[in-house]
Amino acid sequence: MELDQILTNTVSRRNFMALAGASVLSAQGVPNAFAQAAPLNWFAFGTAYSDPYLLEPFVKAAVPVKETPWTGADEMLAKLRGGGSQLFDCASIPQQFVQQVAKDGLIDAIDLANVPNFSAVFPEFRTSPYVNADGKLWGVPWIWGANAIAYNKKDIPDVTSMSALFDEKNRGRVSMRDDPEDSLAVAALYLGIKEPFKMGDSELQEVKKLLLKQKPLIRSYWKSVADLQTLFANNEISVAWSQLAIIDPLRNAKIDMGWVWPKEGVLGFFNGQCTIKGTARKKDAEAFANFLIGPDYGVRLAEKTGYATTSDLARAKMSPDLVAKAGIDPARLKLLKFKELIPNRPTWQRTWDEVKAG
Amino acid sequence: MRSLLLTRDGESAIRRYGLLGIPLAYLLVFFFVPLALMLVISFWRVDNYHLVPAFTLGNYTEALTAPLNARVLWRTIELSIVVTVVAAAIGYPTAFFVARRVTRFRRVLIVLAVLPLWTSYLIRSFAWIPILSRNGVINQALLALGVTDQPVTWLLYSNFAVVVALVGVYLPYMILPCYAVLERLDGRLFEAADDLGASGAQTFWYVLLPLSAPGVAVGSLFVFIMAMGSYVTPALLGGTSGTLIGQRIAVQYLDLSNQPLGSAMSVVIMAIIVVLATLILRRYSLGGETR
Amino acid sequence: MSKAVAMTPLTQRGNAALSALTGLVFVYLYAPIVVMVLLAFNDSDLAVLPLRGVTLRWFAKIFEDEHLMEGLRNSIMVAVAAVAIAVPLGLILSHALVRKARGRAAGALAAIVSAPMQTPKIVLATLLLLLFSLAGIRPSLVTVTLSHVVLILPFVTLIIAARLRGIDPSMEEAAADLGASVLRTWVSVLLPLLAPAVVAAALLAFTISFDEMVVSYFTIGTESTLPVVIWSMVSYGYSQEINAIGAVIIGTTLVLIAAAQVLQRNQRF
Numbered sequence: 080m081e082l083d084q085i086l087t088n089t090v091s092r093r094n095f096m097a098l099a100g101a102s103v104l105s106a107q108g109v110p111n112a113f114a115q116a117a118p119l120n121w122f123a124f125g126t127a128y129s130d131p132y133l134l135e136p137f138v139k140a141a142v143p144v145k146e147t148p149w150t151g152a153d154e155m156l157a158k159l160r161g162g163g164s165q166l167f168d169c170a171s172i173p174q175q176f177v178q179q180v181a182k183d184g185l186i187d188a189i190d191l192a193n194v195p196n197f198s199a200v201f202p203e204f205r206t207s208p209y210v211n212a213d214g215k216l217w218g219v220p221w222i223w224g225a226n227a228i229a230y231n232k233k234d235i236p237d238v239t240s241m242s243a244l245f246d247e248k249n250r251g252r253v254s255m256r257d258d259p260e261d262s263l264a265v266a267a268l269y270l271g272i273k274e275p276f277k278m279g280d281s282e283l284q285e286v287k288k289l290l291l292k293q294k295p296l297i298r299s300y301w302k303s304v305a306d307l308q309t310l311f312a313n314n315e316i317s318v319a320w321s322q323l324a325i326i327d328p329l330r331n332a333k334i335d336m337g338w339v340w341p342k343e344g345v346l347g348f349f350n351g352q353c354t355i356k357g358t359a360r361k362k363d364a365e366a367f368a369n370f371l372i373g374p375d376y377g378v379r380l381a382e383k384t385g386y387a388t389t390s391d392l393a394r395a396k397m398s399p400d401l402v403a404k405a406g407i408d409p410a411r412l413k414l415l416k417f418k419e420l421i422p423n424r425p426t427w428q429r430t431w432d433e434v435k436a437g
Numbered sequence: 438m439r440s441l442l443l444t445r446d447g448e449s450a451i452r453r454y455g456l457l458g459i460p461l462a463y464l465l466v467f468f469f470v471p472l473a474l475m476l477v478i479s480f481w482r483v484d485n486y487h488l489v490p491a492f493t494l495g496n497y498t499e500a501l502t503a504p505l506n507a508r509v510l511w512r513t514i515e516l517s518i519v520v521t522v523v524a525a526a527i528g529y530p531t532a533f534f535v536a537r538r539v540t541r542f543r544r545v546l547i548v549l550a551v552l553p554l555w556t557s558y559l560i561r562s563f564a565w566i567p568i569l570s571r572n573g574v575i576n577q578a579l580l581a582l583g584v585t586d587q588p589v590t591w592l593l594y595s596n597f598a599v600v601v602a603l604v605g606v607y608l609p610y611m612i613l614p615c616y617a618v619l620e621r622l623d624g625r626l627f628e629a630a631d632d633l634g635a636s637g638a639q640t641f642w643y644v645l646l647p648l649s650a651p652g653v654a655v656g657s658l659f660v661f662i663m664a665m666g667s668y669v670t671p672a673l674l675g676g677t678s679g680t681l682i683g684q685r686i687a688v689q690y691l692d693l694s695n696q697p698l699g700s701a702m703s704v705v706i707m708a709i710i711v712v713l714a715t716l717i718l719r720r721y722s723l724g725g726e727t728r
Numbered sequence: 729m730s731k732a733v734a735m736t737p738l739t740q741r742g743n744a745a746l747s748a749l750t751g752l753v754f755v756y757l758y759a760p761i762v763v764m765v766l767l768a769f770n771d772s773d774l775a776v777l778p779l780r781g782v783t784l785r786w787f788a789k790i791f792e793d794e795h796l797m798e799g800l801r802n803s804i805m806v807a808v809a810a811v812a813i814a815v816p817l818g819l820i821l822s823h824a825l826v827r828k829a830r831g832r833a834a835g836a837l838a839a840i841v842s843a844p845m846q847t848p849k850i851v852l853a854t855l856l857l858l859l860f861s862l863a864g865i866r867p868s869l870v871t872v873t874l875s876h877v878v879l880i881l882p883f884v885t886l887i888i889a890a891r892l893r894g895i896d897p898s899m900e901e902a903a904a905d906l907g908a909s910v911l912r913t914w915v916s917v918l919l920p921l922l923a924p925a926v927v928a929a930a931l932l933a934f935t936i937s938f939d940e941m942v943v944s945y946f947t948i949g950t951e952s953t954l955p956v957v958i959w960s961m962v963s964y965g966y967s968q969e970i971n972a973i974g975a976v977i978i979g980t981t982l983v984l985i986a987a988a989q990v991l992q993r994n995q996r997f
Contacts, residue, residue, distance in 0.1 A: 125964025148960035328773035564760035
């Protein structure tokens, strides 16, 4: 191989660490008497979802789980492509990336025989084109939610529309997410653009104009859930494009928070639980996926984090209050605009950077 | 070849430099080889998320002349200078006081000055929010004292907040090298200056400052470089005051897979830093004696 | 030695002004830490002051939090190992820099030593990831440690060099003239003189490694260090546990330092 080829292959993000794992792979393939005792390596977001309380039933019945958290979808992708596939047995992957990761040969199709609970997954997810391809299932949908509007009812009694985010009355009291995928898409939905993730250059220009006009209303853009929660907690903002995770802690602290899906639309997400290609623990990984959509995990997930399960088995075991709190209402699924893979991602990023630096 | 390894007095280079080969080899393997690769890549281009070997100056053109990048670069330099100057202005007198005016608790104080570094820099950045916010500690005090009747909002999510937090985070890096130099100055120098009738200001300008300049220089270099690369704190506390170059580079590498542009941006800011560092290291001959 | 650090004369006004400034600087340095400690005891899910009540629940939580505890252990291991490698390397480098290299060689060596420090961390991180992938090394705490050495070596070297420059070379020359071996000269002459700088350098290097996020993130495998754990905790949720872990670390450090101080006083060296 020529030097430049070697470099190209290695430097490419897809192959960053592929070489790294090659040597390890052989060692992993060797049957090991202690294999059962070794934890299942799970690559997932945040740390709240692998809380011992949440995983307890699985760990007791099967094997321990060791989660390695990623902090952003792009970073997750980079690591996985770079050879993280040698480090992990399974991964929780945002819906818009599942097909691509499958195409890159990083994950295996799910053997449904090992995931009996799958039939209890809401049909919208079970048949979702994000995780189904070539007649196979590539990821088991296990958690879902929507990014929508959070507001402090003390400042704004009632919000039904995205116009609250663009209203001059809220000058210096608004926050948007520091992320092109969210903020450009929200502006697009507000402008009535039907397919925000397929925007062309002229539509992106319109969106940019709107966001620049919005800038004086912005107190700060939020990067992490912690930023956002702190903005509300310290009375810095009245309304924000938000994640659900902040609402519970703020309400616990007696802040009267509203959470609304605006009429213009809502950005949805779910995660597919995927099995990493070449893992020696495929059975365990699939048993774990089965657990995530079983009757126990979803209940504990809602209790602890307020996030929604995709499983009817879990919903059936929850109190109506808990179901409402986690917003588990498949009827409203059609209101969600699920995030898609963006073909002109660099242009999106540049547009957003120009808004921020403008 | 042999003559290259011999210095003028005939001593062999290996003997002269002893074990130097070990750290140099370490830096070669873990830094310079990949660095050379990055330099090469900064002339390449990206096609559909794949690197393509080429020779193009396009990345540099974009890094330097695209209005967005030029503006971000300037803002980063300005902010870094402000942070460095503020850190020196308060860090040096502190180091001087601890090194030259405290005897009994000197060691304790200097350890206390570095101790904050033991706490996550992320947590420390977050902790400024309840201090500077609309209903934070400072505003509560200002309101209680009647200094203002409305909460002051420019304290947080502003350039001010970024400077406050960054100086706070980097100050130990200024205090420590200043202290290291000041602490070992010979006290008799000051007695001599005093005996010769020098005023306090004269002693400072002609004795203290020249002798302690290497410490200030090293400290300033540390702080400036760290400020140039900062992006978590500015993103957290800067509000809408704009992006920094570190953020732009991270985006190129992490989100866009445009390593060539990211590399070119890195080369640009490294060039700025290298020029500064070379000047400083040479001026204070930290690179060796010019005997 | 004690003569060298004799007090510097200063007018009373100057002294008062300086001590006031120093006091303010320490308040400034510790304000976020005090806030962090207060929040660690705050009976609220939010990072707000004044306190809503006192609780120990955040402390209880961190000891149950496997991610945090493991991150803490890993961070300590990595930092200790990285410092143990970097200090000897830094001693060799600083000595060559200050005592041996002259002219062009000195300039080149200084540039080589400080180069990693002049590299934005995000770039350093990418470079190292690239290297480990080329070499076929599986990312782990070992790769994190090797990377941290690159990160801290310049700091260690420059701090030691700054002190070495102030030490009269004739002391080493005298030792050599008296027939002391290189090793003997180091142990008996140089190291005692350099000790404060070595301690300062090691302390600083430890803290840089302990708090490093970006470089760690790119070079870790399945084992995370504490800053990486904290970063992922705040990204997808926010618990005041992070203040409790910060408080525990700072508290432990204070106790250790106090203990060291007492020991030193008793030994009277």
